[in-house]
Amino acid sequence: MRRDGSKVATMTSFIAVDWGTSNRRAFRIEDGQVVASERDDRGAASVAAADYPAEVAGIRQRLGDLPMLLAGMVGSNIGWRSVTYVAAPAGLADVAAALDWVDDRTAIVPGLSYRDGVHADVMRGEEVQLLGAVAAGLVPAEALLCQPGTHCKWATVERGAITRFTTAMTGELFALLRTHGVLARQLGHPVEPGAAFLAGVAEGAKRDLAASLFAIRARGVLGLADDADAASFASGLLIGADTAARIESGTTVHILADPALGALYAGAIDALGGTSHAIDSQAAFVAGITRIKDLAA
Amino acid sequence: MRRDGSKVATMTSFIAVDWGTSNRRAFRIEDGQVVASERDDRGAASVAAADYPAEVAGIRQRLGDLPMLLAGMVGSNIGWRSVTYVAAPAGLADVAAALDWVDDRTAIVPGLSYRDGVHADVMRGEEVQLLGAVAAGLVPAEALLCQPGTHCKWATVERGAITRFTTAMTGELFALLRTHGVLARQLGHPVEPGAAFLAGVAEGAKRDLAASLFAIRARGVLGLADDADAASFASGLLIGADTAARIESGTTVHILADPALGALYAGAIDALGGTSHAIDSQAAFVAGITRIKDLAA
Structure with missing residues (x-):
């Protein structure tokens, strides 16, 4: 009243x-x-x-x-x-x-x-x-959800509760490498979800990040790769290493992200044998906060 | 003459x-x-x-x-x-x-x-x-050599030749994280080869770097770890991930490094079941360059 x-x-x-x-x-x-x-x-x-x-x-x-x-x-x-x-x-x-x-x-x-x-x-x-x-x-009541970003969240949901989750600072590492350090001058180009990105995903799946990153410099120095592809390769490497640590073949992942970043994670999940579904993150937020409001009333 | x-x-x-x-x-x-x-x-x-x-x-x-x-x-x-x-x-x-x-x-x-x-x-x-x-x-004619630093070199020597090698930008990643980004304010303390470093090595051996790094922030936020130990933990994490990708239990590694950095790699190698020997890097340089001079004469 x-x-x-x-x-x-x-x-x-x-x-x-x-x-x-x-x-x-x-x-x-x-x-x-x-x-x-x-x-x-x-x-x-x-x-x-x-x-x-x-x-x-x-x-x-x-x-x-x-x-x-x-x-x-x-x-x-x-x-x-x-x-x-x-x-x-x-x-x-x-x-x-x-x-x-x-x-x-x-x-x-x-x-x-x-x-x-x-x-x-x-x-x-x-x-x-x-x-x-x-x-x-x-998403189902039992699911693996992924919210990519500066700090990418991977959450396991069981019976409607988050039972465990992992944050990977994948986006932050990419931003640091793009702005500072020896690779910065190679990583200025836009990231595209094509062959260079997928080559990066395959390399990233080795989960040997510090060595795979240096290979970007070596490939550039030796003229084995076009620096125009280096940012896509680096993004694939980081997202591939992140994803490979989280899924196995056959895993289904529900992605909450803007379309561009969501497409990169979907590409990596697909390349590593998983399946992904894009979820409307605004609809998810509104549903979640409304339920919290109702429960708190 | x-x-x-x-x-x-x-x-x-x-x-x-x-x-x-x-x-x-x-x-x-x-x-x-x-x-x-x-x-x-x-x-x-x-x-x-x-x-x-x-x-x-x-x-x-x-x-x-x-x-x-x-x-x-x-x-x-x-x-x-x-x-x-x-x-x-x-x-x-x-x-x-x-x-x-x-x-x-x-x-x-x-x-x-x-x-x-x-x-x-x-x-x-x-x-x-x-x-x-x-x-x-x-070192023996067949050996694994490690030269840590900004860009850590791991070289396999066979019959006196380097047959393959890997560079890991382990030192550079540590420097980037210490200077920029969300972890920087936690990583200002000196790195010590003690319990926090070894806990980092164990975490690093999971080879899930982007997630393990974020855990440093989470442990700090939740009060589970003293930020005075964060730099040692982060160093152990990076060196542990690097080393775990390069050796298996029983591997012998010959380290060419200054004593402080050499001790950290030796600690990680030991923790991961390997054996290390410290090599005098100045003696190695002088021997190598003298042999090159002789061969070129």
């Missing part, structure tokens, strides 16, 4: 923000449907902690004076405030139970953590899309 | 320069023994191509007016001039036959190249030490 006694149109009207490091997307969601949205580059890296109240007020001015759920790096030490990680195995109910309430209608979604002996992992933001894909029926 | 008709003291008096990217070492060698030397930071990266004649004249002023052999990056496109690569398998006689004579008493030593299908590799400078170690009897 509003203060004036009128009933709100629907209990599930709210604003969801997918607030990443570089970008943010905000959605006004009514009964599980996006009725308005905005996207800009006011990511956590460019918003000071003290400015979040004003940023949130601005979003409400534009999209509606509604409850808000904020997911992603907004909940990290580079965001508004650092919120907890829920230990995997975890499903949407576990995430909803651990929402961090900034005030009585504004909450930050927790991340997930995972430990397996000395190996440890964290995610923050991806859990909404990954679990949302399951909740929306976009 | 000199122009004045007097006989020179010995036919094998000459100057050898190990001219790397950052540093150079010059030796006056008489009958295989170093009788004078100098070391400075006038590496190929800080000498313009046009300045080499003056640099070489300066070395002769200081160490003697003698024939000179120059090895290393001086023979690359960042050095005096780019000289050839001799294709492996290659021994010292092959190297000596391919010396690049700048004038009748000044020559640049060629590098080595290797191809194995799509994989290719090059070295420039290390071949003198690696083959010199064999020529001097410091």
Whole structure:
């Protein structure tokens, strides 16, 4: 009930923000449907902690004076405030139970953590899309999901919960090599999903990254490969090594990514004997955050 | 015979320069023994191509007016001039036959190249030490040699020739990660060959580098590991992955390195079930370059 006694149109009207490091997307969601949205580059890296109240007020001015759920790096030490990680195995109910309430209608979604002996992992933001894909029926209840990017997430879902996951800093390594170091001047060309990329995937499957990367320089120095293909080969190498560590022949992978990056991972998965399906990551996010909102109500 | 008709003291008096990217070492060698030397930071990266004649004249002023052999990056496109690569398998006689004579008493030593299908590799400078170690009897005629560094060289020697080799950009990856990217702020501490390093070696042996590297961030974020140990763990991870790709249990490796870096590789080799021996890399260089001089005479 509003203060004036009128009933709100629907209990599930709210604003969801997918607030990443570089970008943010905000959605006004009514009964599980996006009725308005905005996207800009006011990511956590460019918003000071003290400015979040004003940023949130601005979003409400534009999209509606509604409850808000904020997911992603907004909940990290580079965001508004650092919120907890829920230990995997975890499903949407576990995430909803651990929402961090900034005030009585504004909450930050927790991340997930995972430990397996000395190996440890964290995610923050991806859990909404990954679990949302399951909740929306976009992927089976038992599945391997892949969300490529700077830090590529591979999550195993069982009975609707993420039971384990691995982050590979595949995109970050590519960016570092493209910007700094001995290979940088060879890697300026665009990455294309063709023969050079697939040759890189095959080389990457050897899982001997530091040596395979140097071969890019050697092939250039010896005139065995055109530097115009070097970025595609390097991308194939990194994505191939990542994928080969995660799948075997016959594995099915559900990919949540923009089309260009998704096509590269799909190409690598196919080359390594797997099968891939592209999942609509916005639909997955909206489904996941709506379910969290419902569970928290 | 000199122009004045007097006989020179010995036919094998000459100057050898190990001219790397950052540093150079010059030796006056008489009958295989170093009788004078100098070391400075006038590496190929800080000498313009046009300045080499003056640099070489300066070395002769200081160490003697003698024939000179120059090895290393001086023979690359960042050095005096780019000289050839001799294709492996290659021994010292092959190297000596391919010396690049700048004038009748000044020559640049060629590098080595290797191809194995799509994989290719090059070295420039290390071949003198690696083959010199064999020529001097410091390693057996059949051996696996490792020269760690920015670009770590692993060379298989058979019957005194390098038959194949692999370069891993292990040191460069560590430097990139320490300077740029998400792990940089965790990796500022010195690397120590202790428990954290060995935990990294064990993780590195999984040969899943992009994922194991992200675990450093996750372990830090979750408070599972002290960031003071992160650099040692990362070094162990990179060296472990490199070593695990090159040896199996029981393999003997001959290491040519400074004591600190050599101890790290020795620790990784030992942890992975191999055996290592430290080789005096200056003795190996002097033996190799002297043999090249003799063969070219």
